[in-house]
Amino acid sequence: MNDSVLIRAEGVCKSFDGKEVLKGIDLEIRRGEVVVIIGPSGSGKSTFLRCLNLLEVPTGGHIYFKDEDITGKRVDIDHHRQKMGMVFQHFNLFPHMNILRNMTIGPEKLLKLPREEAEKEAMALLERVGLADRADSYPSQLSGGQKQRIAIVRALCMKPEVMLFDEPTSALDPEMVGEVLQVMKDLAKEHMTMVVVTHEMGFAREVADRVVFLDDGVLMEQNSPEEFFGNPKNDRLKSFLGKVL
């Protein structure tokens, strides 16, 4: 298998109560690649993303992370998840911890980093996203955009090899979308491997190495952003792009 493939999804299926949401999806994510997944709501794109770190357990198919089948029975999924950062639509910061603690609890408890070191690294990340002055604040004191930027750096604290973004800007007020996308763009520039489920076509066009179109649980088309947006082949993709662009 190709060295540079970080995640490989193979025939991933998922049903909820007999309803098929994913109907056998194959996708490879290479190291350093930014893959953006788009599709109409209910197309299964979030479910697929959540299958990649097994927040949803696929009902069929396999997910390989660094060549290991993490859908296998004896896999220590918690260990793999440490290397797969995830950012949620609704931020999911821990409201009972201040920002710094939100960021350091993972490295401290799981990576066994001494507290001072974890805090130093967290502060450096906060500095980068311009939120160092909020280290002592609690999540409820932050705006949505700030919360999402914190959620991103919280995931980065674990030094993940891939970052999964589940509609990271969908719950934000329009004027806050930009600041979050900027952090993601900076990450992409540093060659972080990213899988992004989003409705932000501009981001897909500008940042993605590859854009994937999912509809009705099927991967309909994947291509470079130029081809994807400039010369779509699938009819459903054409009509979808016609509606959103």
Place this chain on the structure above:
Amino acid sequence: MSFQEHFYLNFIKDNRWLYIWDGLKVTLTVTLFATLLGIAIGFVIAIIRSTHDRTGRFKALNFVAQIYLTVIRGTPVVVQLMIIYFVIFGSVDINKVIVAVLAFGINSGAYVAEICRAGIMSIDIGQLEAGRSIGFNYGQTMWYIILPQAFKNILPALGNEFIVLLKETSVSGYIALQDLTKGGDIIRSRTYDAFFPLIAVALIYLIMVMAFTKLVSMLERRLKQSER
């Protein structure tokens, strides 16, 4: 008879106040240990039930827990107390305080379990997912992320359960355990004066409940401060 004479007759003469004092000690001992037992049982049951609800694990344990909850909440505590004393320990010589602690603790556990479960389930599923996505296992996520938040939410209900338990122990007299209520009642049977001993007993319960209510609301405020 004047007030002073009533007071003398009911509380001073023959050191009758000791019935109240010793009864109070029994009531507090039973309440304290029954609360601890209740919280321990309730916590375990709540973890089993909520884990089952969220992940589908612990099927058999959940079934046992449900039977426990149904039976305990479906029968009066005084009947449970008598069954434990006269049936289960019927042929053994056992300290009645221990019997009362067991009965009230097991009873309270059922209510605490449902309080805790509601608290755990009230925490958004996103918190669990965020914890798991960082790499915490289910237990760590519960311990570091879910339970601290749940505890804050259930503190008022837990305080209320303690108050209920404190007052419920007043049926301890059914197994001839001399708690606060029984102490007052013994005085009444000696002096044929119902008013003074019973009002005194009522006042003592009231003061304890008010003091505890105050304590809980202070603790609640302190916990809220850390979050805002």
